[in-house]
Amino acid sequence: MTPVAPSHSPAPIGVFDSGLGGLTVVRALRRHLPEESIVYFGDTARLPYGTKSPRTVLLFARQCLQFLMQFQPKALVVACNTVSATAMAGLADAFPVPVIGVLEPGSQAAVLAARRQKTRGNCTIGLIATEATIASKAYPQAIARLDRGIHLVGRACPLLVPLIEEGRPDSSPVVTAVLADYLSPLRALNPQALILGCTHYPILDAAIAGFMGPDTELIDSADQTALVVKAHLATMAAAGAGAQPPTPYNIQPAQAAAVKSGSLTCYVTDQGQRFESLANRFLGAAIGSPVWVDPELLERPELEEKA
Amino acid sequence: MTPVAPSHSPAPIGVFDSGLGGLTVVRALRRHLPEESIVYFGDTARLPYGTKSPRTVLLFARQCLQFLMQFQPKALVVACNTVSATAMAGLADAFPVPVIGVLEPGSQAAVLAARRQKTRGNCTIGLIATEATIASKAYPQAIARLDRGIHLVGRACPLLVPLIEEGRPDSSPVVTAVLADYLSPLRALNPQALILGCTHYPILDAAIAGFMGPDTELIDSADQTALVVKAHLATMAAAGAGAQPPTPYNIQPAQAAAVKSGSLTCYVTDQGQRFESLANRFLGAAIGSPVWVDPELLERPELEEKA
Numbered sequence: 214m215t216p217v218a219p220s221h222s223p224a225p226i227g228v229f230d231s232g233l234g235g236l237t238v239v240r241a242l243r244r245h246l247p248e249e250s251i252v253y254f255g256d257t258a259r260l261p262y263g264t265k266s267p268r269t270v271l272l273f274a275r276q277c278l279q280f281l282m283q284f285q286p287k288a289l290v291v292a293c294n295t296v297s298a299t300a301m302a303g304l305a306d307a308f309p310v311p312v313i314g315v316l317e318p319g320s321q322a323a324v325l326a327a328r329r330q331k332t333r334g335n336c337t338i339g340l341i342a343t344e345a346t347i348a349s350k351a352y353p354q355a356i357a358r359l360d361r362g363i364h365l366v367g368r369a370c371p372l373l374v375p376l377i378e379e380g381r382p383d384s385s386p387v388v389t390a391v392l393a394d395y396l397s398p399l400r401a402l403n404p405q406a407l408i409l410g411c412t413h414y415p416i417l418d419a420a421i422a423g424f425m426g427p428d429t430e431l432i433d434s435a436d437q438t439a440l441v442v443k444a445h446l447a448t449m450a451a452a453g454a455g456a457q458p459p460t461p462y463n464i465q466p467a468q469a470a471a472v473k474s475g476s477l478t479c480y481v482t483d484q485g486q487r488f489e490s491l492a493n494r495f496l497g498a499a500i501g502s503p504v505w506v507d508p509e510l511l512e513r514p515e516l517e518e519k520a
Numbered sequence: 521m522t523p524v525a526p527s528h529s530p531a532p533i534g535v536f537d538s539g540l541g542g543l544t545v546v547r548a549l550r551r552h553l554p555e556e557s558i559v560y561f562g563d564t565a566r567l568p569y570g571t572k573s574p575r576t577v578l579l580f581a582r583q584c585l586q587f588l589m590q591f592q593p594k595a596l597v598v599a600c601n602t603v604s605a606t607a608m609a610g611l612a613d614a615f616p617v618p619v620i621g622v623l624e625p626g627s628q629a630a631v632l633a634a635r636r637q638k639t640r641g642n643c644t645i646g647l648i649a650t651e652a653t654i655a656s657k658a659y660p661q662a663i664a665r666l667d668r669g670i671h672l673v674g675r676a677c678p679l680l681v682p683l684i685e686e687g688r689p690d691s692s693p694v695v696t697a698v699l700a701d702y703l704s705p706l707r708a709l710n711p712q713a714l715i716l717g718c719t720h721y722p723i724l725d726a727a728i729a730g731f732m733g734p735d736t737e738l739i740d741s742a743d744q745t746a747l748v749v750k751a752h753l754a755t756m757a758a759a760g761a762g763a764q765p766p767t768p769y770n771i772q773p774a775q776a777a778a779v780k781s782g783s784l785t786c787y788v789t790d791q792g793q794r795f796e797s798l799a800n801r802f803l804g805a806a807i808g809s810p811v812w813v814d815p816e817l818l819e820r821p822e823l824e825e826k827a
Contacts, residue, residue, distance in 0.1 A: 258576045259566045264685075266792035269565045272816065371682050372694070378571070379678055387679070390697035485573035509579065 223474065225250040226442065227281035228290045229274070232260040233488055234374070234412030235292030236495035238315065239477065241439035242290070246446070250476045252284045258482035258508040261374055262295045263343025263411070270345065271300040276511040278308060280480070286310055288445055290438065294319075294410045295343050298351035311445050318441045319408055319434025320355040326406040326430040327363055336360075339399040339429070340367035341421075342410030343374070352410060366402055367410075370395045377413045378491060383420035392417070392424050400425055408432045416494060479503035482511070530781065532557040533749065534588035535597045536581070539567040540795055541681070541719030542599030543802035545622065546784065548746035549597070553753070557783045559591045565789035565815040568681055569602040570650025570718070577652065578607040583818040585615060587787070593617055595752055597745065601626075601717045602650050605658035618752050625748045626715055626741025627662040633713040633737040634670055643667075646706040646736070647674035648728075649717030650681070659717060673709055674717075677702045684720045685798060690727035699724070699731050707732055715739045723801060786810035789818070 297314030347369040415433045481503040492500040604621030654676040722740045788810040799807040
């Protein structure tokens with residue numbers, strides 16, 4: 214049997230987020246890799262991760278990626294800044310496929326943007342993110358690895374995710390008051406770039422850009438992450454790597470076979486209409502009903518041992 | 521051996537919330553029942569429950585109450601409006617001790633307050649709560665059971681919990697903007713009472729009272745819930761009911777024996793400093809380090825079967 218190059222194999226890309234913010238990354242993946250099928254997993258029963266400890270985030274993230282492994286993905290995308298910032302070291306080598314986070318691609322894009330405007334003298338990047346992402350110090354470390362001359366200033370913004378999920382218009386006095394509170398200290402530094410360090414935040418990009426002014430470029434890591442995934446798949450295809458072997462984890466052939474080229478299938482741990490009603494705004498397109506996964510199934514220790 | 525009357529037995533009261541809001545109920549319990557020892561369980565790894573579906577809330581709540589059963593409590597208090605509103609029917613008969621929620625006591629207190637001011641003509645109660653509590657319609661049903669002549673108007677306030685956990689002062693422009701947005705439609709109705717339908721909200725009671733004005737009495741269900749618990753224990757003592765028999769669920773005698781009269785021991789599912797640093801504001805007193813419980817242990821099906 215001729216090996217199937219992964220970038221053209223029917224194997225899907227697995228995308229994981231604590232909730233539905235990762236759909237902004239799915240949107241970018243579909244733009245850059247329209248032929249790829251995507252299986253999305255949102256841990257909506259246990260979200261948000263952004264106020265939780267690194268140990269809990271790692272535990273939950275491992276369980277979610279294990280779930281996605283049953284679809285024999287060619288790559289796993291951690292479309293969540295909190296997980297990318299706090300748990301990548303514990304995830305990167307735990308699976309037999311590439312595990313790609315959003316933090317390194319976002320940092321690269323920010324450094325490139327800051328350098329483009331370096332003529333302004335200072336070289337400052339702002340960062341808005343969850344409490345857990347800020348506390349991890351992962352962004353300043355990543356930026357320093359790329360360019361030690363850049364000053365990064367971060368701000369935790371715990372109200373932004375629930376604010377965005379409420380679906381208020383940019384003109385709402387609440388949006389104005391919250392953005393002014395979080396962004397004023399950053400705007401005073403006149404940064405070259407502002408990293409939207411949570412996959413929810415691009416939904417408010419126009420309001421954030423309006424507040425920050427034209428001198429600050431907003432960095433949404435979704436696009437850069439999609440380009441990194443594309444490069445990974447191209448490298449794997451060039452190396453002639455075959456599709457991943459089946460894993461012993463809870464294989465459901467009927468579900469795996471249902472993955473079609475260019476398709477998107479969503480799995481969530483919370484039942485209800487909330488995901489579907491919010492998802493269209495994040496994806497920029499209609500989405501079908503997500504499939505419910507009992508969160509109890511994710512927790513069984515015997516599943517962990519098999520991974 | 522002489523049976524020990526429960527109200528004076530060393531058996532603790534088990535108190536459960538998705539996070540730390542339930543500590544406002546603990547505060548009231550300690551005021552009304554200072555001799556009772558309390559074991560508190562906060563499911564901080566999976567909070568908030570207020571945006572989740574009834575099925576997920578019931579699943580999580582059952583697991584948490586099962587955990588508390590190992591301490592052989594004389595009563596279980598569901599110090600969470602979301603659980604009280606969406607899952608009490610599935611919890612009340614699932615355990616061999618009284619399970620007391622905050623919704624019925626809060627509704628009783630609100631109806632009494634509204635009646636006290638009925639001379640004003642209309643009889644309207646406002647309700648602010650989580651999305652899940654509002655969607656459940658449990659409060660309007662409870663109010664209607666008590667008094668069909670009262671009009672209840674509810675408003676979901678998803679930003680209030682993260683806002684309160686940020687610890688902003690009442691004078692913050694963000695607090696002002698958020699309260700004005702949520703409360704203006706309710707204030708326009710000039711209600712006799714406003715139910716603070718989430719155990720977090722009493723932290724903002726001064727700001728809420730200031731916005732609503734002197735004609736609206738704020739209803740914090742914590743006090744009324746503590747009085748209901750006190751009445752339950754008195755009834756049980758009068759009936760000569762003994763302490764509950766040990767359950768087969770994961771008994772840890774060392775932990776159970778550590779419960780002392782008037783003591784408070786806290787268990788949480790997320791590791792980290794967040795609970796401890798926020799808890800003092802909710803409890804109104806210093807709190808020791810909570811004990812971490814691996815959330816994986818809560819999920820094991822074999823534990824469910826034993827409960």
